[in-house]
Structure formats: structure tokens, C-alpha cells
Amino acid sequence: MLTLWIILGIVILVALFAIAVYNRLIGLRNQVRDAWSGIDVQLKRRYNLIPNMVETVKGYAKQESSVLENVTKARNMAVAAKTPAEHGKAENMLTDTLKSLFAVAEAYPDLKSDQNFLDLQRELSMTEDKIQAARRFYNGTVRDYNTKLEVFPNNLLAGTFRFKKEEFFQIEGTEEEIKEQKAVPDVKF
Amino acid sequence: MRKTNHMATVYTHIRSNKFKSIVMVVLTMIFALGVGAIFAYAADYGPIAIVLAAVIGVPMTLTGYFAGDKIALAVNGAKQVQRETNRDLYNVVENIAITAGLPTPKIYIIPDEAPNAFATGRDPRRASIALTAGLLRSLDQQELEGVVAHELAHIGDYDTRYMTIVAVMTGLIVLMSEYFLRFSWITGGGRRRSSNDSGNAQGIIFLIGIAIAILAPIVATLTRLAISRRREALADAKGAEITRQPERLADALLKISRYDRPARFANAATSPLYFADVSKLKGSSFLSRILADHPPVEERVNNLYRMAGLKSPLES
Numbered sequence: 001m002l003t004l005w006i007i008l009g010i011v012i013l014v015a016l017f018a019i020a021v022y023n024r025l026i027g028l029r030n031q032v033r034d035a036w037s038g039i040d041v042q043l044k045r046r047y048n049l050i051p052n053m054v055e056t057v058k059g060y061a062k063q064e065s066s067v068l069e070n071v072t073k074a075r076n077m078a079v080a081a082k083t084p085a086e087h088g089k090a091e092n093m094l095t096d097t098l099k100s101l102f103a104v105a106e107a108y109p110d111l112k113s114d115q116n117f118l119d120l121q122r123e124l125s126m127t128e129d130k131i132q133a134a135r136r137f138y139n140g141t142v143r144d145y146n147t148k149l150e151v152f153p154n155n156l157l158a159g160t161f162r163f164k165k166e167e168f169f170q171i172e173g174t175e176e177e178i179k180e181q182k183a184v185p186d187v188k189f
Numbered sequence: 190m191r192k193t194n195h196m197a198t199v200y201t202h203i204r205s206n207k208f209k210s211i212v213m214v215v216l217t218m219i220f221a222l223g224v225g226a227i228f229a230y231a232a233d234y235g236p237i238a239i240v241l242a243a244v245i246g247v248p249m250t251l252t253g254y255f256a257g258d259k260i261a262l263a264v265n266g267a268k269q270v271q272r273e274t275n276r277d278l279y280n281v282v283e284n285i286a287i288t289a290g291l292p293t294p295k296i297y298i299i300p301d302e303a304p305n306a307f308a309t310g311r312d313p314r315r316a317s318i319a320l321t322a323g324l325l326r327s328l329d330q331q332e333l334e335g336v337v338a339h340e341l342a343h344i345g346d347y348d349t350r351y352m353t354i355v356a357v358m359t360g361l362i363v364l365m366s367e368y369f370l371r372f373s374w375i376t377g378g379g380r381r382r383s384s385n386d387s388g389n390a391q392g393i394i395f396l397i398g399i400a401i402a403i404l405a406p407i408v409a410t411l412t413r414l415a416i417s418r419r420r421e422a423l424a425d426a427k428g429a430e431i432t433r434q435p436e437r438l439a440d441a442l443l444k445i446s447r448y449d450r451p452a453r454f455a456n457a458a459t460s461p462l463y464f465a466d467v468s469k470l471k472g473s474s475f476l477s478r479i480l481a482d483h484p485p486v487e488e489r490v491n492n493l494y495r496m497a498g499l500k501s502p503l504e505s
Binding site: 035038042126129130133134136137140141 | 280283284285287288289290
């Protein structure tokens, strides 16, 4: 009789633990999704600025059509990207094409002093800063979620309920930061 | 000793602070009602004392909770700024809010030359941060980012709510105790003295009541200060994790602590709100430590430099 109670007790404890872990994982995964939508807002902003930019440059430098086409192509690819990893790659390409666009713009003094162009350029760089900021928050939530997923015994449960690791969002010049996330400072009080 | 193993997102500490806020309110209410009850019993004052405790305590708590931020901003003369008129400042705050995963708070400027800053608001959606004009003038961009990140760490951790509640509750305890002591002089002398045992018991409880009324405000105040120091140290650490530049926050602290003219708005009453201690209690004697609402500047600077893996300019 006693053993039965003990077994029952253990079963209940395990079930309670499983429920707690499951709910925690759901909570963390929703945080990851929430954080991704934060990036998405900024990415969309960037995509919306680019056609205006292309039009403005076109007004002064029609002959640079190949550079302009590259920008448009890269933008369309970025819009079509689905996963964070795809987005990371597409954003890098877009950044590269924009760089060559700005390099080309250097040769057109009228363009460089166009107020519209300057405004768009500033808007773009502000949006890029915000993408970086949102990316850091997103990667923080991904790291928390993945860690929770991988530690024992959560990993057993995660497999059963098909929780999958989330992808980091990596864009240019971020490798250093990924390293940084591993070598974190100690905080003592 | 506490160790944080990873860059914390906003979600750490929040639950514990929300829980502690509730515990604080419950404990203080029990105390207030207890004082009322002792008063009622010992001084033959009847249940009116308990009613009195509720009449004072409940509105005070509600006002603190719902209007604490507006009061804090108003008494400091803070003026709200808009994105259009203060683009750069707005951008700095917005970027750090995004990094911390928080909504962008309302931004206020306090027309005060003494460099300082504070955050307020009962939750991140209704949060405000206030920066003095002197702060904006004296800090460079990265230092400003450090200070803003420190304030956003307070907001993200619900420190702003917790500390408002702690301040109101402490105030309530002080007030209740004062009432008790004051009335005990009046009623204590003139109350009916019965010669039986119940009179003796009444007297003892009355004495216990007086002892509690004297000690409780002291304990409550010291506790509030200890909580405040701890939250400040944590906000330094979390702010530094947001910007990843602990040493720049330390530099900002040093600049602020070297400003020696008196502040217009920051005073003993508003000091716990602020980023840097506004009182003139300097040094690290035991007394000045436990009576300060922030850890000593030297300690904060040294800790931040240690986080950055650099040598503090204050350590020889």
C-alpha cells in the first residue's frame, strides 16, 4: 500500500515538473517571437525607405542603372526572406548594395546636396541602428530559450513536445558580438 | 554575493519585484491595522482607530500607485519632449529601449543644471524618464546611453513601481507611528485606570505599542534604504549589460559626482528617485553607508570598471 502511495507521489511530482517546464518553454518561445516582430517592424521600415531612395538617385544618376537594379533586387530578396538566417543573409547583401549606391552617389554633387536624399540617408542609417538594437534583444531571448531547451532534463521533455531551437539573427559585423555573448562579464555584489 | 551568468533580458527579476511589491503592501497594511488595533485596545479608543488607519492608508497607497509618477515629474518641474523637437535624445532613448526590449518611455527634461536623471511609472507601458538639462549638457553620447540604460533597467525590472510602493509604505508606517505616539501622550495620561488584571494587561500592551511605534519607522526606513541601494547596484549592472559599455556609465557617474553646486529640484525627498545620490553624505563610514539611498560612488564606479574588465581610475 505504502509503495503505491510513493509511486503515485513520484508520478505527480514528475507531472508537475513537466507542466512547469512546458509552460516556461512556451513563455520563452513567445518572447522570442515577440522579439522577432520587433526586428520585423524595423526591417519593413527599411524596405519601405529603399524604393524612395532608388527613385531619388535615379533622378540624378540614371546611367547608374546596374547599381540601382542591384539594390532593388537585393531588397526584393530581403522582403521574400522567411527565417532569421535567410533574413540575415539577405540583409547583408542589401547593406552591401546600399554601400555601393552611396559610393556612386559621391560622384554626383547635386545628388549629395539634395535634401530628400540626405533625409532618406539619415532615416536609413537610423533604421539600421534600430535593427541592430532589436537584433541584440532578439538574440538575447533566443539564447535564453535555447539554453532552457538544451539543459537536462528539459531536453527530454523538449524532444517529446517538439520544441525546436530558434535561430539567431546574424548580420554584418556581429561575429564579435556572438563571441561576446559567450564571454560575459561577472557581476558581483 | 551574486553572480549573473548571462546577459539578462528584461524578463528576469520582474516577477520577483511584482511579488515583493504585494508583500510590502500587505505587511504594511497589517502593521497599520495592528497599530490601530493596539491603539484601540490599549487606549480605549474603540474601533475608530482602525477606521482611521484605513482612511489614511488606503488613499495614500492608491495615490502613490496611480499618480506617483505624475507627482514626481511635477515636483521636479519636468517638461515632456517630443521626437520632432529633440530628435537626437529621442533616438538615443528609443534605441536603448529597443535593445532592452521595452516600449520607448515618455521623455522629460528637468530645467536643472545639476546633472542627474530618474525613471518613474508603475509599468513599462506607462513609464517616463526624466533627465536634467545639466546632464544632457555635460555627458557625451555614450555616457548618456549608459545613464538612459540604467534608468530603463529600473523600468524593465519594475523597480519604479516597487520603489514607489516602498516609499509610500515607509511613509505610512512613519505616519501611523507618529499618530500613535502623539495620541498616547494625550490618552495615556487621562485614560481610565481600572484596578483589575485587565488594566495591567492593557498597560503592557500599551508599552509594547509604544516600543513598536518608536522602532518601526527606523526599521522601515533602513530597510527602504537597503532595498534602494541594492536596486541601484542591479540597475548599474543591467544598464551596463544593455549598452555593453560599463566603463562609460562609470564615467558618467564620476562626472555627475564631481558636480558640486546644489541642485534645484533634487533634495532629500526626491533623492531615491535619482540616478546619482544627491545628498552630501560622502565617505564610507558605517553610518553614512546605511543612511544613503545609493551605494557609494566609488563602489559603483569600481564595480562597473570590473565588469568592463578594466582598471578603475579610482583604484590605485
